[in-house]
Amino acid sequence: MIDLQGYGPRLLEGALVTIELALLSLVVAIILGLLTASAKMSRSWLLHKIGTLYTTIIRGVPDLVLMLLLFFGGQIGINMITDWLYDRFGIDIFINVNEFAAGVITIGLIFGAYMAETFRGAFMAVDSGQIEAGRAYGMSERLMFRRIRFPQMMRHALPGLSNNWMVLLKTTALVSIIGLTDMVRVAAEASKATHEPFTFLIPVAVIYLLIASVSEWIFARLQKHYNVGFGEADEWNN
């Protein structure tokens, strides 16, 4: 066995941080993605502009720059607001940007923009006759979203979704820069202290690969689920 020189438990904790961070960011990204896709497809001129502005800015600026901007800039911005509240109304509050929350929000915000494009394309790929049938049978927009639009959109969205998730997972490695102790940071610290980079970085690479493989398997299952009714006839006929 590799001798992790006592860093084993910390590395494992770091791996948990990575997984939690990635999953929570994914949830934020999916919600933001669905909202933005709806905004961009809506008849409202304002919503459309806001959605476009958001995706244009996020997709045009490097992830790392956005992360630093939101983390440091976010703290300064919050401080400005709390200072103003104190000066103006005597309300004394201090909000410290928590690294973990900052990481989730930043990664969620970045990938929300990519998800938005994935979802928008997927929603537009749903056959309009399917929607019309829902309308003709008295479905409200809400019911139609739940019963028809969403399940039919998913099979178009999943390949892009899975791709975004893989990139998102690896983007979490950037949060070590804003001081969050994920497994990459633990490995970097351990490598520096022991001068044995391979001992720590190879396990980290393996853990990433492991998470990626499990995700691939889950996405393959989901793809199969949402493809029911669309694939080749012999696939579902026994």
Next chain:
Amino acid sequence: MVDTPLPLEVRNLKKRFGDNEVLKGLSLQAHQGDVITLIGASGSGKSTFLRCMNLLEQPNEGELIVHGETIRFKETRQGREPADWQQVVNMRAKLSMVFQNFNLWAHMTLLENVIEAPVHVLKKPRKEAVEHGRALLDRVGLLDRADYYPAQMSGGQQQRGAIARALAMDPEVMLFDEPTSALDPELVGDVLKVMRDLAKEGRTMIVVTHEMAFAKDVSSQVMYLHEGMVEEAGPPAEVLGNPRSERLKQFLAPKH
């Protein structure tokens, strides 16, 4: 005055796409058990007229009265819109539509398609909906296909399935939008037979069709549309048997 309200009445309906007026004031009265067929060349507005009846298209002018209830509209900057979408939803549940391209929901089995709106729109208990749904599938000869997905069935089977889905709503009026136009010729007969049976049992139906034999044998009233206006209307024996206008004579003449 009649005691029971008409299942469907349309008064002076007009529809424009941009500057192009495609429906120029159409009216229709469907009594209980009527089968009204709308015929006309493509572009005559017959499908648009049908789609206005359940507001898949928004008419610019005119009144729509479903089972005595007048649909309320309001003027907005984008044009006229229904004032109360809940009313529209309730109205649509009373008029079920059969589409040219079937439009069965592709991600659901046939039985799931049939019970979907009864369970989720009409809030019928699932068990009851399934029982009723299976009986309807039996009626259209598709009980053995209940667990098939639409893509696994022929066009004719899908369309009969779509008719079962429409019947599952216990509709006041059934709207058929060229139900046999997308079918291979050998599959048309089965669908028409189901529709003839429905007419016989007294269903109120409005049918856009190119099937003149069906129009002649089954309908109580035929409306011939031309450029968004009714050119001739009346019992089929009159309209189809003894057309007055030159245009309708041309339309009915055997094509070579």
